Amino acid sequence: MQGLNNRMTFKRWALAVLFSAAGVSAYAQTGHPELDRGLAQFALGAGNGALALRYTQNAETEQDYLLRAKALLKTGGQSEAVRLLDALIEGDYYRGEAAFLKSSLVSNDQEERRRLLQIAAQKGHGEVKQQASYQLAEMARTNGRPDTAGKILASMDTGYWAALGYMNIAADYGSRDLNPSRALISLRVAMAMAEEDPNKERGEALKAQLLVRAGLLAYESEDYDKAITFLEKVRLDSYSTPQGLYLHGLALTGKGKHRDAMQSWHRAKKYPLAFSGVAESWLGTGRGYDLTGYLGQAGEAFLSASATYESERVTLRKLADMVREKGAYAALLADAGETRAEWFLADSRMLTQPRSAYLLRFMENAGNQAAVHRVKELDSMLARMERQEHTLKVLTSVLDERLANSASDNKPALGHVRTEIESISARLIAARQNATPGSSSVETIRHLAQTLKDLETSTDRFDKRLHKRDQRLRVLHQKASDALEKLDHRKRKATDVLRKANAALDQKFLAYIDQESERMLVALERAEQQIAHLYEYLALQNLGGGSQ
C-alpha cells in the first residue's frame, strides 16, 4: 500500500515536472520515448550532458528521470537534480543509484550521507552497491569503529572497492600495532580482492600499490625475505614500481646482499626523481659501494647523485618559471597534449618523463585534482562557447538571407510543380493500363505513383507552411540574436572564472614545486654529507697509512 502511494506521489510529481518543462522546446524530442531514452543514454555516456537534457525534457519513466538527473548534475543543475533524485529514492526501480548520486551532494551532513549510502548499499546493484558499501565502511573506520568497517567489508563482493577498504584497514593496523601480522593479513585479503576486479588495469595498479605497502611493512619488521617476496611481484610498468624497487634494494641490503640491492637501485634510478624512492636510490647506490668496500666508486656515486639533485633543482626552477609565465594548466597539461585528469591511467610514457612525473605526483592529491578539473572544465566550456558563437552567427546570416528573399517568389514555381504532377499522374495511369499484370513494371509504377502522391501532399503542406514562413523566420532570428547576446555575457563571465581557477591552480602547483625543491635540497645535503664523511675517512686512512 505504501509502495502504491509512493508510486502515485512520484507520478503526480513527475507530471508536475513534465508540465513545467514542456514549454522549453518544440523540437526537443523524436516523439518516440524509447528512441529518446537511447539517445539520452548515449549522449550522457559520451559526455554531452546538454544533449541528454534535451532528450529527457519530456521524461516519462523512472529510467528517464534518472538519466535526466545525471545530465543535470553534469550541467550544473544541482537543485533540479536533487528534486528528481528525491523522487527516485521514493520510487520503485532506481532507489539505490539515486541515493548514491545524492550522497555525493550532502558531504557536509554525515547522518544524511550515511542514510543515503545505506539505501544505496541495500537497494543498489553492481558497482553502485559496492562503492556505497565501501564508503559506509570508510565512514565507520574514520569514526573509530574498525569492527563495523570490517563487518561491512566482509559482506561485500570481491573486487576493487572491497580491496580498497581492506587496504585502508591495513594502514590503520600498520600505524597502531607493533606487530605487522594483522596489517599484512588485511593486505593479503586486499590483494586477493584486487585480483578479482573486472577492470584488469585498475586491479593491477592497486595490486602493485598493495604489494609495495606489504613490502614496506615486512621490511620495517625486519622480515626481509617476506619483504623481498612481496616486492618482487610488483610489475615493472606500474606507478608504484620506483618505490618498490627502492624498498627491494633496502630489503636486500638488510640481508647483506649489497650488490643485488645496487641492481635494484640502478633500475629505480631510471625513473624521474619526482617518484618516491628514486632520490633515495641514488644515495643508496653510493652507500652500497661504500658497504662493499669500493670507496672510489662510492665517492663517484655520491658525486653523481649530488649532480643529479642539482640538475633536478634547475628543472624545477624552470618548471616554476614556466608555470608563472604560461600558467600551470597550459605548461603541464595542454602543452604536453595531456588533458586527462585521471592520473592513475598513466601509461609508460608518463612514467619516464620528468614533467609528466611531477604532474602525476601532483595529481595524487584530491584537492589538486579538483583544481585541475575546474580549469579543464572551464577551458572546454569556453571552447564550446566559441563554437556556439560561430554557429549562431552563421545561422543568423542564413536567416537574414532567407528573410531577404520573399516567400511569394516561390509561388509560380509551385504552380508549375502542380501542373507537372497532374501531367505525370495522367501518364502513369496510362502506363498502368498498358503494363502486363504481374510484371516488374507494375511494381515500379506503383512506387512512382506513391512518390508522386507524397510530392502532392508536400506541395499542399508547403502552401500552408509558406504562409507562416516569414513569421517563423523572424521568431528564429530573434531567438538567435538573444542567444548571441547571452553567449557574449556568459563568455565574459567564464573568462573571469577561468582566470580565478587558473590562479588557484598556479598557486597550488607552485607550492608543490617549492616542496619538491626542498626535498631535492635535503637529498643534496645528504649526498654532500656522505661525500664529506667519505673524504674524511679516506683522509684519516691516508694519515694512518702515512704514520705507519
Next chain:
Amino acid sequence: MVGPHHAIKWLVFALCLTIGSAHAADPEALDREIDQLKSDVAALSQTLFDIEESVLHPADTQVAVFLALKDKEGLELDSIELYLDGSPVSSHLYTDRERESLRQGGIQRLYIGNLPHGGHQLKAVLTARSANERFIRREVRHQFRKRPGESRIQMTLDASAPDYEPVVSFQEWK
C-alpha cells in the same frame, strides 16, 4: 572621531582584503560559479540545437539514421561509415566511452540531413573487433522510401556467439 592614521590603516586593511580575495579564490565559490555557468551553457545549447534543426533540417525532408547494439558484448566497434545513394555522408571513429555508452543501451544519431521524396539506398560500412578477436569489416545496404515528414531509420547491430558474425537489422520509426 576617526583620526587620519586610523583611516589610512583601514584603507590599507581594505586594500589587503581586496588583493587577497583576487588571488585566493574560494574553491567552493568557484565550483558554484562553474555550476551556474554549466547550467547557462547547457540552456544555450538547447536553444542552439532547436535553431539549428529548424533552420538546417526542415521536417518534411529530414532523414536521421541511428545506431544501437543488440548484443552488448559480441562486437567492439572501431568505426562506421554511412553512404546515402552512393555518397559518403557520415563517418565515426569510436572512443571507449562511446562504445561503453552503446553497450549500456545508448542509441547514437549517426546522421541527420535532408533527402527528396522517393526511393533511396543507405549503405553502412562498419569495422569492428569481435569477441573471438577477429577483425571484421562488413558492408550492409538498406533500401527505403523517403515519405513526407521526418524519417528515422535505426540500424541495430547484433553479433551472437559462437561465431560473432555481425547482423544489421533496420527499423523505421514512424
